Amino acid sequence: MFARPNKYIGFLQFPNALTVFIAIMSCIEKHVETWWFYALMAAAGFFIVSSICVVLVTVINRCHEEEEITVRRSLEMGFGGLILCGIMPQIAVIVFRENLFIFFSIFLMCNMSALFIQFVFIGFYDFQIRHQVKPLKVIAFAFHLVLEIALFMYSLVTYDSLTCKIILGVISYYTICFICYTVSFVEVTVVGIRPVVHEPSSTGVHCNICDFEYNAEVNIPRLLIGCGHTICEKCIRKVKKFQIVVCPFCRKPTDLSRELPKNFAILEMIQELRGI
Known part of the structure; x- marks a missing residue:
């Protein structure tokens, strides 16, 4: 029920991909020496992070x-x-202010890792928070606000105005682009999630749970006797509890002690469409 592509994956990570591209192209155009060495360090770090992600998945x-x-x-x-990935560059720009190439390496590694993490851990799940809790969002926003103010005040007292402007730019960028992930982490951890239920489509050719096309072999369209809705056999196995399945659309139960009938009308419709 969760296995549908997350449609926001490209939008959320577009700024990171764009900044990585701009940073690399700027180094190439300005013929910056030794930048490639730090880029290789970032690539090595990204390889380690991606390997850990694959193992965890x-x-x-x-x-x-x-x-x-x-x-x-x-x-x-x-x-x-x-x-x-959003906090490390904010700290790195202060710690490695005298060697921006090290910050450049951490910046590349974190931005590329964010793209990979978003794709592997989040990108294929369509979900909703069980219920909205506004205080959690306030706490998440407050965390980023306090972190940004603390880092900027420290740099303001310690460094010159030009360095402070660079630090403020980096902190602001990562706060804006990554604050939504802090909010989502708190909500998922504290409140929990539930699948997104999609209303049946007008064509009826695709299962409205997994979005795969019905067929007579694997994704067999089955009629839920308790309500009359149709979902595929694979999704019925996922949502059933013991010998009962609750319709994800209307929440009416259906007994599974007997085999559910196929929806031959849908199968015939598919055959007609393929024959055209």
């Missing part, structure tokens, strides 16, 4: 737990990793 998927628990763990790791 494999472990999560092999736990054979309920889908909601698996998705929740994946989201917690994903949003947690994205928070780190």
